[in-house]
Amino acid sequence: MDWLARPRGATLIALRALALGLAAMAGLGAFVLFLQFGEADGLQTLDVVRAVLILISTLWLAWGAVQALIGLTTLPNPPRIDPSKPIEGRTAVLVPVYNEDPISTFSRVAAMDASLDATGDAARVDFAILSDTRNEEIAAREAAVFAHLVEERDAVGRFFYRRRLNNIGKKAGNIEDFMTRSGGAYDYALILDADSLMEGETILTMIRRIEAEPDIGLLQSLPRVIRGRSRFARAMQFSAAFFSPVFARGLAMLQGRTGPFWGHNAIVRTRAFAESCGLPALRGQPPFGGHVMSHDYVEAALLARKGWRVRLDDDLEGSFEEGPENIIDHAKRDRRWCQGNLQHARIIGAPGLCGWSRFVFAQGIMAYIAPLFWLGFIAASVAAPLFVPAPDYFPEPYWPFPYFPPSEASKAIGLAIGIFGLLLVPKLLIAGRAALLGHARNFGGPTMGFASTLAELAFSSLTAPVLLAFATRSVCQVVLGRDGGWPTNNRGDGRLSVNEGFAASWWIVAIGLGGLVLTYIFSPGLLLWLLPVGLPMLAAPWLISWSSQTSRSALMTVPSEVELPPVVALHNRILSRWDNAFPAPDAALSSDSSDSRRSPAHA
Amino acid sequence: MTSTSMLPTVPATADTTRPQRLTPEMLIYGPCALPSAPMAMPAQQIEPDLRLSTRLARLLGRRTFGESS
Numbered sequence: 001m002d003w004l005a006r007p008r009g010a011t012l013i014a015l016r017a018l019a020l021g022l023a024a025m026a027g028l029g030a031f032v033l034f035l036q037f038g039e040a041d042g043l044q045t046l047d048v049v050r051a052v053l054i055l056i057s058t059l060w061l062a063w064g065a066v067q068a069l070i071g072l073t074t075l076p077n078p079p080r081i082d083p084s085k086p087i088e089g090r091t092a093v094l095v096p097v098y099n100e101d102p103i104s105t106f107s108r109v110a111a112m113d114a115s116l117d118a119t120g121d122a123a124r125v126d127f128a129i130l131s132d133t134r135n136e137e138i139a140a141r142e143a144a145v146f147a148h149l150v151e152e153r154d155a156v157g158r159f160f161y162r163r164r165l166n167n168i169g170k171k172a173g174n175i176e177d178f179m180t181r182s183g184g185a186y187d188y189a190l191i192l193d194a195d196s197l198m199e200g201e202t203i204l205t206m207i208r209r210i211e212a213e214p215d216i217g218l219l220q221s222l223p224r225v226i227r228g229r230s231r232f233a234r235a236m237q238f239s240a241a242f243f244s245p246v247f248a249r250g251l252a253m254l255q256g257r258t259g260p261f262w263g264h265n266a267i268v269r270t271r272a273f274a275e276s277c278g279l280p281a282l283r284g285q286p287p288f289g290g291h292v293m294s295h296d297y298v299e300a301a302l303l304a305r306k307g308w309r310v311r312l313d314d315d316l317e318g319s320f321e322e323g324p325e326n327i328i329d330h331a332k333r334d335r336r337w338c339q340g341n342l343q344h345a346r347i348i349g350a351p352g353l354c355g356w357s358r359f360v361f362a363q364g365i366m367a368y369i370a371p372l373f374w375l376g377f378i379a380a381s382v383a384a385p386l387f388v389p390a391p392d393y394f395p396e397p398y399w400p401f402p403y404f405p406p407s408e409a410s411k412a413i414g415l416a417i418g419i420f421g422l423l424l425v426p427k428l429l430i431a432g433r434a435a436l437l438g439h440a441r442n443f444g445g446p447t448m449g450f451a452s453t454l455a456e457l458a459f460s461s462l463t464a465p466v467l468l469a470f471a472t473r474s475v476c477q478v479v480l481g482r483d484g485g486w487p488t489n490n491r492g493d494g495r496l497s498v499n500e501g502f503a504a505s506w507w508i509v510a511i512g513l514g515g516l517v518l519t520y521i522f523s524p525g526l527l528l529w530l531l532p533v534g535l536p537m538l539a540a541p542w543l544i545s546w547s548s549q550t551s552r553s554a555l556m557t558v559p560s561e562v563e564l565p566p567v568v569a570l571h572n573r574i575l576s577r578w579d580n581a582f583p584a585p586d587a588a589l590s591s592d593s594s595d596s597r598r599s600p601a602h603a
Numbered sequence: 604m605t606s607t608s609m610l611p612t613v614p615a616t617a618d619t620t621r622p623q624r625l626t627p628e629m630l631i632y633g634p635c636a637l638p639s640a641p642m643a644m645p646a647q648q649i650e651p652d653l654r655l656s657t658r659l660a661r662l663l664g665r666r667t668f669g670e671s672s
Contacts, residue, residue, distance in 0.1 A: 160635050180643070350649045351648065
């Protein structure tokens with residue numbers, strides 16, 4: 001099945017055509033069904049507009065579902081390499097930091113170094129902490145903790161620290177600064193995030209793979225989310241562990257030579273990266289001009305443009321990251337990603353890019369503007385009754401019996417079932433396959449796997465309207481020219497009160513209330529249909545607070561909770577030792593890293 | 604393609620044994636400073652060039668993407 005797991009040439013083209021064809025068929029089916037429904041009381045212009053909106057929305061949903069269905073057909077397929085062959089090249093593990101808590105970040109470096117040590121491999125792997133921290137007090141703490149790290153790991157000559165005087169180009173500029181200053185000393189660079197953790201064995205496997213295939217420019221691992229504590233974080237963590245590998249498998253089958261780069265937990269060939277990925281600022285001012293925000297997608301496209309292979313190796317285990325603990329932090333991160341993805345509209349037409357790279361940019365843009373199509377559909381549906389002519393029950397003159405137009409409600413119900421099916425069926429199939437193949441064992445068993453799937457579906461249905469409201473606001477802000485800046489990620493405890501939830505989401509409550517009232521006035525028949533969207537919006541402050549509280553449920557158990565991965569256990573031990581060795585964070589840390597957690601209204 | 608024999612020399616400071624009780628500043632600006640091994644990273648063209656001259660050149664078969672001027 002190697003030809004299907006990693007398709008090439010005609011097989012790849014056929015697979016891509018099949019995937020796009022299936023998604024297009026679903027979209028067109030929804031379009032036709034909706035037109036038939038609209039014809040029942042006479043086809044209006046607004047009906048055609050709504051049918052086009054439902055076509056685009058269904059096409060997008062179906063594209064996601066098709067990726068999962070394709071991913072279900074094969075299992076991850078590791079490339080064949082000789083694990084006993086000594087590694088020749090030198091590797092730098094790059095850890096960019098920006099106002100992060102140095103205890104938390106640098107202790108990860110210690111854990112990964114210890115994990116590498118435990119493999120007994122003699123490969124040369126150095127660590128470079130690349131600081132873009134602007135706060136002087138945090139920077140001073142970084143220096144002190146770094147000295148502790150070097151002493152503890154006996155790492156003079158292997159660990160490096162550099163702080164930039166200015167942070168031009170943000171994270172991409174930080175990496176570029178390393179490449180232009182020190183890139184020549186290394187064959188490969190493993191790019192991490194401040195919250196990344198990787199097993200030593202995984203790091204070595206990635207080095208071996210990129211060394212074995214000289215045309216690979218970048219190798220991306222599939223990081224698993226760990227340490228989720230809140231209900232929201234554990235739902236995201238479960239989704240990333242249970243569903244994402246199948247979606248990623250589908251993506252890996254469709255990628256060809258132009259795979260993804262997600263900005264971290266990926267290894268690059270320094271020469272390929274340096275010759276391909278120098279990013280100039282875009283013409284004009286932010287949000288669409290200025291420095292490239294979502295640089296990773298662009299770098300993947302540029303590597304592919306120069307002929308380098310970019311590959312997602314979804315079989316790699318032992319690659320971890322952490323996620324936001326609450327909806328507000330998620331929305332804050334999403335605001336940055338939204339601006340970055342919409343900015344790609346300026347890059348999508350760059351000369352020489354592979355067709356699939358352009359398609360990936362289009363997908364990224366679509367991911368953020370898709371809620372606008374749903375919003376447009378709902379608004380048009382509420383307004384539609386205002387434009388419908390009064391029914392004529394006696395169309396034939398002198399005919400004594402009334403004529404009742406045929407009801408096409410069954411078509412609307414069928415359409416709704418189809419759309420929900422696109423959301424539910426892939427996840428249920430993934431749960432079914434996990435039960436059959438025994439993958440559910442590490443998720444608490446097949447029954448717990450199904451129960452967790454249903455819980456995740458319920459949870460994501462509840463939170464989706466709130467998340468979509470934040471995403472829609474982000475798109476509007478970017479389109480109106482508001483730059484979101486580069487806020488620090490909040491990591492750690494993120495519990496929120498209802499008041500804090502209300503401060504961040506009062507406008508969602510107002511829009512939800514206004515929407516339901518308008519629906520009741522203009523289109524009362526639609527009210528029941530819109531309650532699944534409107535009620536979560538009305539309850540947004542409670543949802544935000546409730547989902548940020550610590551979860552103690554056995555539902556949504558993930559493998560890293562059943563058995564702690566070795567590098568995570570190592571990190572836990574180091575972190576608790578360092579927490580005792582260093583005094584509590586000073587005012588600078590609490591003001592820079594944690595204050596925004598206390599000010600959700602500014603998210 | 605990337606043999607270690609092609610690598611520039613890392614400054615000697617990076618290979619020295621650990622000095623006793625260096626202050627954080629001495630470490631950061633001394634043995635733990637990034638090795639000096641510059642590598643060119645030319646800026647790439649990432650926006651479509653909509654100038655008439657470029658369009659004409661492309662029409663005549665000259666590929667114009669790559670490093671930006």
